[in-house]
Amino acid sequence: MSGVVDAKLAELGLTLPDVVPPLAAYQPAVVSGVYVYTAGQLPMVKGKLPVTGKVGGEVTAEEAKELARTCALNALAAVKSVIGDLDRIARVVKVVGFVASASDFTGQPGVLNGASELLGEVLGDKGVHARSAVGVTVLPLDAPVEVEIQVELVQD
Structure with missing residues (x-):
């Protein structure tokens, strides 16, 4: 690990996982x-x-909030797989999170705080973003949470 973001991950005791292989096309x-x-x-x-x-x-x-942190870490791994160095991130622009929710559960924003807080811890001010937190009936593989991110890159 050589970059600022990689050093921050290490300081937090976090390791980027391998990129999760696609489940479909x-x-x-x-x-x-x-x-x-x-x-x-x-x-x-x-x-x-x-x-x-x-x-x-x-x-x-x-539990779901912790799972959302894992989703965000997986998203950073996916970003790194296509840009090579997370220091190229200018900022996280948008986070969209889906929460497979029981019919009376209304705490989706609190669950997604797990992802938002992780991005802030790792990227500092560059991790501050707009966000949507959506309750859904079911997610792939019966997952409780799914997160996607959009990041802007530093312009060369």
């Missing part, structure tokens, strides 16, 4: 101009979901 991240868009990232750890089910049902809001 898409790429984990693509570059378009000065932006990188990630596909929705599930909270995969070593190729597996640590927990499945609905938030507010089988999964607590606190």
Whole structure:
């Protein structure tokens, strides 16, 4: 690890995971101009979901918040896979999070704070972003949370 962002990850005791392979016909991240868009990232750890089910049902809001952190870490790994160096990030522009929710669960923003806080811890002011937190009935593989990010790159 050589960059500022890599050093911050190490200081926080975090390691970028391997990029989660696509589950269907898409790429984990693509570059378009000065932006990188990630596909929705599930909270995969070593190729597996640590927990499945609905938030507010089988999964607590606190568990889901931690899973959203994992999603954000996976998203950073996807970004790095296409740009090579996370120091090239000028800022995180937008985060979109989906929470598989029990019918009476309304705490989606709190769950997505896990991803937003992780991005802030790792990237500082560059991690501050706009965000949407959406409750859904079900996510792929019965994942409780899915997160996608859009980042702007430093212009050369």
